Amino acid sequence: xxxxxxxxxxxxxxxxxxxxxxxxxxxxxxxxxxxxxxxxxxxxxxxxxxxxxxxxxxxxxxxxxxxxxxxxxxxxxxxxxxxxxxxxxxxxxxxxxxxxxxxxxxxxxxxxxxxxxxxxxxxxxxxxxxxxxxxxxxxxxxxxxxxxxxxxxxxxxxxxxxxxxxxxxxxxxxxxxxxxxxxxxxxxxxxxxxxxxxxxxxxxxxxxxxxxxxxxxxxxxxxxxxxxxxxxxxxxxxxxxxxxxxxxxxxxxxxxxxxxxxxxxxxxxxxxxxxxxxxxxxxxxxxxxxxxxxxxxxxxxxxxxxxxxxxxxxxxxxxxxxxxxxxxxxxxxxxxxxxxxxxxxxxxxxxxxxxxxxxxxxx
Amino acid sequence: xxxxxxxxxxxxxxxxxxxxxxxxxxxxxxxxxxxxxxxxxxxxxxxxxxxxxxxxxxxxxxxxxxxxxxxxxxxxxxxxxxxxxxxxxxxxxxxxxxxxxxxxxxxxxxxxxxxxxxxxxxxxxxxxxxxxxxxxxxxxxxxxxxxxxxxxxxxxxxxxxxxxxxxxxxxxxxxxxxxxxxxxxxxxxxxxxxxxxxxxxxxxxxxxxxxxxxxxxxxxxxxxxxxxxxxxxxxxxxxxxxxxxxxxxxxxxxxxxxxxxxxxx
Numbered sequence: 001x002x003x004x005x006x007x008x009x010x011x012x013x014x015x016x017x018x019x020x021x022x023x024x025x026x027x028x029x030x031x032x033x034x035x036x037x038x039x040x041x042x043x044x045x046x047x048x049x050x051x052x053x054x055x056x057x058x059x060x061x062x063x064x065x066x067x068x069x070x071x072x073x074x075x076x077x078x079x080x081x082x083x084x085x086x087x088x089x090x091x092x093x094x095x096x097x098x099x100x101x102x103x104x105x106x107x108x109x110x111x112x113x114x115x116x117x118x119x120x121x122x123x124x125x126x127x128x129x130x131x132x133x134x135x136x137x138x139x140x141x142x143x144x145x146x147x148x149x150x151x152x153x154x155x156x157x158x159x160x161x162x163x164x165x166x167x168x169x170x171x172x173x174x175x176x177x178x179x180x181x182x183x184x185x186x187x188x189x190x191x192x193x194x195x196x197x198x199x200x201x202x203x204x205x206x207x208x209x210x211x212x213x214x215x216x217x218x219x220x221x222x223x224x225x226x227x228x229x230x231x232x233x234x235x236x237x238x239x240x241x242x243x244x245x246x247x248x249x250x251x252x253x254x255x256x257x258x259x260x261x262x263x264x265x266x267x268x269x270x271x272x273x274x275x276x277x278x279x280x281x282x283x284x285x286x287x288x289x290x291x292x293x294x295x296x297x298x299x300x301x302x303x304x305x306x307x308x309x310x311x312x313x314x315x316x317x318x319x320x321x322x323x324x325x326x327x328x329x330x331x332x333x334x335x336x337x338x339x340x341x342x343x344x345x346x347x348x349x350x351x352x353x354x355x356x357x358x359x360x361x362x363x
Numbered sequence: 364x365x366x367x368x369x370x371x372x373x374x375x376x377x378x379x380x381x382x383x384x385x386x387x388x389x390x391x392x393x394x395x396x397x398x399x400x401x402x403x404x405x406x407x408x409x410x411x412x413x414x415x416x417x418x419x420x421x422x423x424x425x426x427x428x429x430x431x432x433x434x435x436x437x438x439x440x441x442x443x444x445x446x447x448x449x450x451x452x453x454x455x456x457x458x459x460x461x462x463x464x465x466x467x468x469x470x471x472x473x474x475x476x477x478x479x480x481x482x483x484x485x486x487x488x489x490x491x492x493x494x495x496x497x498x499x500x501x502x503x504x505x506x507x508x509x510x511x512x513x514x515x516x517x518x519x520x521x522x523x524x525x526x527x528x529x530x531x532x533x534x535x536x537x538x539x540x541x542x543x544x545x546x547x548x549x550x551x552x553x554x555x556x557x558x559x560x561x562x563x564x565x566x567x568x569x570x571x572x573x574x575x576x577x578x579x580x581x582x583x584x585x586x587x588x589x590x591x592x593x594x595x596x597x598x599x600x601x602x603x604x605x606x607x608x609x610x611x612x613x614x615x616x617x618x619x620x621x622x623x624x625x626x627x628x
Contacts, residue, residue, distance in 0.1 A: 219482040219490045222475055226468045233466035236430060237480030238451040296470040 047290025047341055051305040054334075055312055068319050076198065082311035083204030084259050086304045088278070089285040090211035091248075091255040093303040096286055097215070098248045099228035099295035100155040104144060105256035105282055107166035108137045109275030112257025114170055117179040117270025120186035129186055130261045137257020138250045140166055145246030163279065170272045180269030190265030200262055207255065212300040214251075224248065228295030256282075284331060285310055288338040297342070309334065379442060381406050381540055381571045382427060382458075387436035389422055396422040398595040400436070406539065409562055409572040411586035411603070413579070415615055418592040420575045421463055424544045427573065428460040429453030440540075454480070459533040463544040463575075465525055469518035473510055474499040476517050477532045502535040503527070506561060522549035530558065534565070541565055544575045559585040583608065593617050 062069035088105050095102045116133030120126060140162060147158045189199045215221040226234040227241055235241045256275075264270040287293060288309060289302030310331060317327050380403040389397040396419045404410045414420045425431045426438065429448040438445045440456045453460070460466075467476045474492070475482075477499040485491040499513045508527030510520065517525060526549045533541055543562070547555040555578070562585050565572050576582050582589065582603075589606055591598040591614040598614045599622035613619045 217490060218488045219484060220488065222471070222482060222490055223480070225471055226475075226479055229468045229470040230466075233462075233464075233468055234480070236428070236450045236460070236462055236466040238454045239480045240451060296468070 047288075047338065047345075048299060048302045048305055050341060051289065051302065051309055055305070055309050058312060058316060062316050062320060066319055069316070072196075074315065074319070076196075076201075078311045078315045079308070080198050080200055081314070082304075082308045083200050084263060085278075085281055085285050085307035085310060087204050087207045087259040087262075088252070088256045088282045089289070089303040089307050090208050090300050091252040092282045093286040093289065093291045093298050093300060094211060094215055094221075094224060095155075095248045095252045096283070096291050096293065097228045097295060097298040098224040098245060099231060100148060100245060100248065101159065101283070101293075102141075102144060102249060102252045102256075103156065103159040103279045103283075104140060104163040104166060105252065106275035106278035106280075107163045107170065108140050108253050108256040109260035109263070109278055110170050110272055111140065111166050112137045112260030113264040113270040113274045114174055114179065114260075114272060115257070116186075116261035117182055117264040120182050120264075121179050123183065126183075126186040126189070126265075130258065133261040134254050134258045137253040137255070137260070139253070140257075141250040141253025142246065144253065145249035148249070149242040149245050174272045176272055178269050178271040179264075182264065182268050182270070187265050187268045190262055191268070200266065203262065207258075208300060208304050211255075211303075215300055220244070220247075225296050228297075230296075281310060282307075284335050287342075288334055290338070290342065292342050292346075293339065297345075306338075378405050378407075380404055380439070381441055382573070383437075383439040383442075384423070384426070384433075385437045385439075387423075387426065387438070388434045389419075389426060389431060390434055396595055397426070397433075400592070400595070400597055402590060402597075404540070404571050404573055406571050407566050407569045408587040409566050409574055409585060410588050410590060411574045411576065411582040412590050412592060413576075413582060413611065413615055414592035414598075417594070418615075419595040420592055421544055422595075423592070424460070424463075424542050424573070424575055427453070427540075428458060428462070428542055451480075454536075454538070457538045458540045458542060459536040459538040460542040461529050461533045461544060461546050463548070465529040467517050467525055467529055470516065472514050472516050473503075473520075473528055474513040476528055477502065477513075477535065479532070481536070498535075499531075502531045506531050506534060507557065523551070523554060526550060527554075530561065534561065539569075540571045540573070542573045542575075545577065546574070547576060547578060547581060555581055579608065579611065583611075591615055593621070596621060598622070 059069060068074055088109070092102055092105060112133040115136045116129045119132050120129040144155075144159050144162055147153060148155045189203070192199055194202065215224065223234065223239050223244055226237070226239060227244055231241055260270075260274060263274055285306035286298065286303045287306070289299065289304070289306030291298030291303060313330050313334070314327055317330060318324060382402070382404040384400055384402040387397050387400040387402075388395070398419075400419070400423060402410075402412075402423070412420050412423060422431065426433055426448075429450040429452055432448055438448065440453075440458070443456075445452070445456070450460075466479075468479065471479075474495045478495045483491040483494045483498070485494075496513050503510060503513070506527070508524070508531050510524055510528070517528065520528070526546065530543070530546055533543070547558050550558065559581060562572050562574065566587070574582065574586055583606070586603045589601045589603055589611060591600070591611065593615065594617075598617075601611070610619070614621075619625075
């Protein structure tokens with residue numbers, strides 16, 4: 001930072017380097033130590049670790065208050081509730097990391113549930129019912145993506161619009177009536193266990209792993225982070241930013257609709273008021289999990305842990321006999337703390353830049 | 364070697380231009396950034412584009428890099444007409460660019476930045492991070508760009524290091540045409556000279572380098588030909604070896620009229 005002396009022409013360091021060395025010797029030593037431990041520093045600042053610790057501390061405290069925190073059945077419920085949020089939050093996180101946001105997931109959740117339920121109740125196979133519901137969500141996602149990318153309307157407005165629109169269509173076509181009962185073949189996946197663990201949880205784990213691989217292991221995932229952090233630079237580098245951005249809304253819509261189908265299967269009924277307010281829970285889970293609302297940064301394990309934390313809080317506060325009306329207060333506090341952590345992380349990243357650059361020059 | 368050649372290649376028929384703009388016009392709203400611009404660049408030479416602020420240098424580079432399409436006029440790459448372009452198409456047509464704003468992603472590590480938009484793959488869809496780390500480190504070392512680690516986030520680097528990464532990325536792509544928009548803006552004297560050596564090496568390997576820079580001394584030392592723009596128009600083209608600094612400055616500032624105007628009068 002002091003001198004941009006970084007392209008080394010292979011000449012011996014001149015007196016300038018030596019002067020730097022004597023001017024701030026302690027600083028450069030600190031920096032040299034830091035460059036050796038970037039992994040540790042990153043883990044210490046990772047939101048996933050902070051989340052895991054928060055959940056752990058809350059549960060430990062809960063255990064000292066009531067033995068119900070040790071009950072397997074309670075935990076199965078907590079994790080099953082978290083599963084629905086996590087399925088959607090994984091892909092919502094990818095949309096946000098890619099520089100967008102999707103507020104329509106709650107409405108898409110209801111649409112997916114109703115389409116799946118309607119087809120299942122007509123006697124179609126569960127596979128077709130789920131596929132059609134999921135495709136409906138993908139279709140809404142495609143509409144979101146196309147409008148956001150071709151009409152340059154901010155994603156928050158477009159998806160707010162489709163949130164209202166889709167919700168209205170769901171009520172219109174269902175006449176506001178739930179669809180029930182649903183055949184057992186369809187409800188099976190939502191109501192049965194394997195080794196004492198609901199299928200829903202396995203399904204959520206598989207979907208989260210798919211999202212994880214997509215974001216963390218594929219070339220698409222790296223392009224998504226570039227897109228969200230600096231769309232112009234991503235485009236200049238030859239990334240097809242429009243197609244990429246559109247695809248993210250499609251994945252997110254599909255995930256939300258599929259989760260809606262699962263909910264219909266779990267309850268044995270589809271209802272047009274499914275998913276009310278779900279978009280906010282999902283976005284909160286993603287942000288609590290360390291997804292930066294500014295785009296570019298975030299992880300899937302974080303989004304999954306964020307979903308788990310919200311679910312643990314929801315059940316835990318009831319177990320602790322705390323007035324349930326205060327539950328959203330806890331969610332709000334955690335959300336703001338998480339966003340604050342994101343700010344600290346960004347600032348930390350750029351503060352160390354000066355020291356690092358210096359270390360590189362002298363080291 | 365073609366560098367320092369006295370021949371003005373626009374008149375030589377020995378090789379065809381790899382990059383050619385004729386009658387290029389480009390406007391942004393009410394501002395006309397390029398007016399009837401003509402440019403020809405040949406393999407194995409460095410063509411410097413000079414001009415004051417607002418002369419249209421960056422716009423011209425962005426047209427060549429595929430960021431902007433011309434409103435009117437022709438862009439030819441290797442003699443082939445390009446109707447509609449994009450950064451992706453420009454890259455596929457063999458053009459690498461060091462953008463003025465560097466086009467890097469601060470939240471990604473150096474290796475991811477080096478392979479931005481063209482990651483190495485494992486299988487069809489997976490990113491081969493390990494190979495990108497190794498190859499990024501090799502490319503940077505080969506060019507003498509010193510960074511703490513290719514795993515360091517770009518946002519942690521100094522301006523000079525970032526510039527080094529952006530240049531190394533363009534060089535690594537090994538394309539026949541390299542555009543550099545103010546590649547030495549964040550660099551000190553030593554590093555600027557080093558970039559000059561990199562440019563010489565590129566032209567020695569037969570590549571065409573198009574260089575935009577404010578640094579007149581640097582341009583006069585490391586380019587083969589000069590193209591001077593003023594207020595979106597071409598003021599004139601010179602062979603660097605035969606150009607003298609006063610005349611070039613006069614052309615940039617408009618103290619002397621354009622070559623075309625002189626020819627008319």
